[in-house]
Ligand SMILES: Nc1ncnc2c1ncn2[C@@H]1O[C@H](COP(=O)(O)OP(=O)(O)OP(=O)(O)O)[C@@H](O)[C@H]1O
């Protein structure tokens with residue numbers, strides 16, 4: 073019997089994304105297996121964020137097909153920019169979480185509420201359950217003692233760790249990180265990467281990470297994809313990409329960032 | 332005599348003292364009308380602001396037209412319209428309710444603009460974070476957006492509240508017995524307008540000062556980042 077590769081959890085098939093006249097993704101094909109940890113690298117404007125934002129349903133796309141766990145993003149006969157009902161989009165979102173470059177914590181809520189609010193409102197957990205979950209997650213990111221603080225009282229690194237706990241509290245199958253350490257002072261990058269590195273050991277969690285931290289990408293990813301002009305120009309294991317890149321654009325890019 | 336109180340026009344002071352209870356009865360009507368009107372303006376203004384941001388073009392466009400209409404027609408015209416025209420279509424409201432509704436409608440056009448400005452000032456990242464947490468649009472407004480804009484829109488809302496209080500005398504034209512209407516009636520009967528009208532003016536001045544001071548305090552105690560509900 074031949075062993076079948078697991079069905080992809082995420083599948084972009086010929087996806088085209090335009091902003092007006094600008095085509096950002098052009099006939100884009102990309103698959104992610106369940107539990108896989110994929111890092112997206114590439115020059116500015118190559119479409120890395122766009123891929124994550126489409127997955128999070130923050131951006132619609134115009135052509136092609138995108139599926140998550142067999143579920144199509146666009147519905148047959150769906151209307152609006154997303155070609156899908158709000159109900160359908162929410163079903164998709166229930167499997168996906170996102171960590172943003174600028175944290176986007178809710179400034180008017182305590183750390184505890186930032187993490188516990190959506191589980192109460194959206195998942196219907198009781199306050200007690202949600203807070204117990206939040207306490208566990210805050211302990212995991214090393215911020216158990218900050219639960220009553222407000223975001224403005226935390227460092228950037230602490231805020232980003234809260235944001236990670238907040239995303240995890242929804243128990244997503246797929247977690248997207250868009251340059252999670254780019255807005256941080258250099259001395260705070262390590263603490264956030266440490267948390268993401270721990271998550272990379274979670275067998276069931278599928279992770280897509282956009283980062284410029286090449287050394288880290290090499291440590292945690294199963295696969296690295298090099299983006300250029302809205303396409304994946306080269307991909308492979310971290311070793312292959314970082315030690316023996318074959319495409320000239322990849323070599324050029326790596327030379328510029330690893331210098 | 333009015334409401335069982337007789338006036339004593341011997342001196343301005345005794346006159347003022349004797350009609351004060353009547354004026355104060357009018358004051359309660361004025362305050363109730365302003366409170367009801369402003370409550371309507373606060374709620375309806377938010378609804379208008381949300382509808383204007385609707386994904387559906389037809390909804391946002393219709394709302395924009397309604398708001399523009401409410402803002403660009405005189406309160407007096409709206410008042411007469413509600414009071415004299417609606418009953419012809421079988422909808423008869425008491426004068427007080429009609430007045431409060433007219434005030435609320437007109438001011439909801441103003442407050443909706445205040446809300447709109449406040450909502451637009453909320454960073455896009457807040458909406459995106461709410462979407463990523465799978466909150467509905469209603470939940471996002473209620474838990475994320477509105478709590479954050481409260482401190483920011485408070486001064487503008489306060490100004491409109493004061494403006495509305497000062498506009499309540501217009502309700503006397505549809506027979507609402509507010510402070511102004513009563514002062515006027517006293518004048519008609521005693522042929523002495525100076526004292527009652529001065530009293531009304533002074534009471535409005537005091538009301539306005541109290542409101543401004545209260546708002547000022549509220550602005551100080553409210554956390555700048557906003558207040559989460561429950
Ligand atoms: N809302 C938008 N409207 C118009 N153009 C946009 C919009 N968002 C992104 N773009 C354009 O799409 C292209 C791809 O953007 P994207 O953010 O995906 O790049 P990126 O690979 O994440 O780059 P970076 O490393 O700078 O974050 C860029 O040329 C960008 O200017």
Ligand SMILES: [Mg+2]
Nearest residue numbers: 120121122250
């Ligand atoms: Mg980006």
